[in-house]
Amino acid sequence: MKSLNLLISFAKYALSFVIAIGLWEAYARFGGLNELFLPRPSKIGAKLYNMFFETGMIYWHFYVTMAQMAIGFTYGIIIGNTLAVLAAFNESFRRYIAPYAVVFNVTPGIAVLPLIIAWFGFGWESKIALATLVCFFPPFINTLTGLLKKDDAAVELFQTLGASKYQFFWKQQLPNALPEIFAGLKLAITTALLGTIVAQFGSATEGVGILMQRFAFSLDMAGSFASLVTMALMGLMVFTIAEVMDRRIVFWRDAKGLERVSKKRSKKIA
């Protein structure tokens, strides 16, 4: 019954999607739209088919963008989380980096792009650097808030049970902070993609960002919309990966996940 409901709601979504696209197409066919402004969906679809299956030229750009994003994201979360852990455990460090964090927060990281290109050149390094720069802040703030969040009852319980500091960190503080940490990672992974693409707009020879810019500036609107769809696809991909990891690791967030894991664990013990 439940799966049937799910199927019906999915069909509704699909239908609304098809209707929206159909209206757009029909409107464009009857000359309501300037093709230079908004190409019709069938043309975008044809271009997508061409890029993915006929010439296959998109795969290289896809790979380059994803790889740059992944490296930037990795650096970003390492820096962000390290700073957050240092700040959480060292009161004076936290106090004295606070003003710099504020300054960092109000400067749009993207504004540094020209400087980054001057320092790191036109290759992969500048894209990775910008991705790192724009994505390290959410993990930093989220991990810090997560680690500082205190559950008084739990602290007392650990104290009465005589837990060591080490145990307290691994069994209480870290799991307690994990939901926030993962929320930070989810934010970071989308901003890292954004930073990579913006850096590619600045200067690049490969990547989906530069592909789109080339299409747009040669007024091949179908092509640029097709690259936009590709970017949306990339965004959905990284977002889904983050989401699935979040569900698996922070299983206690919802009742269903909690039940699943506790069943498994109780079986193991038995």
Add this chain to the structure above:
Amino acid sequence: MSYSTTDQAKHVSVFRTLPVHLAIFAGLILLWEIVNLYGFEDRIQADMIAPRPTHIVLAMIDIFFIDKTVWHHLGSTFQKALLGASIGTVIGMGLAISATLSETFRKYIKPWIILMEATPRIAVGPIFVALLGFGLWSAVALAALVAFFGPFVNTFQGLMEIDEESEEMFRSLGASKFQTFWKLRFASALQLISAGWKLATASAFGGALVAEFIQASEGMGVLIAQYVIMITMDYAFAALLSVTIFGYILFKIMEYMDYHLIFWQNDLLMLKVSEKRRKKMGVSS
């Protein structure tokens, strides 16, 4: 035994911490200056990677007070970002309010919203520039597009989460639908909504700057890029710092507005406002 991350020392006075803050800041700047002077073999390279802080300050004085180039560009970028943020906020809040009021609407926009969330929206930049030209409006459109999401999500979340007991009270007092929306839903959501405004402003700046990087004739994005191309990195840093300073001022203004708009968040302020209102009522009755 106590575990770490305590905030026992929270009440350290400003007079004790401020000198340390200043000392750290001065130390960092001094270190930077020394690295620039003695850390590189090549002068050009040194000024390229880490321009001297004193030069940056001189450049700031130049662009703010002597040459006065920065005002025009700052104005342009702020105009684009704030226009974009306002348009984005109106659209985002409008969508969120309609989504809370109508369940069907909520259901049908959900997949589109997820799609919008996952797409790096700034990526539409080149399309907007190609469509709307190199001027003001392509930047405003991009700023609005990236800005609308924060207010949308926050407004939606705030409006959907209501205190059930308060709702019951509203119902038992016979409040109209409009009253319930305005005095209960909206009022309790206001804190989240204002956080959404801040998000919108911050992302609108990103959008405006990206549009300027792609193609524009004025604005901070153009100015920074120009200085970098001329390899006057001290000026580029000065321009970047001016974005920071004015961004900070804007942020502070928004916080101040927040504080007075949502007066019930602060007990002291709430007392003041209720006193005022009581006086008003006393006079009129």
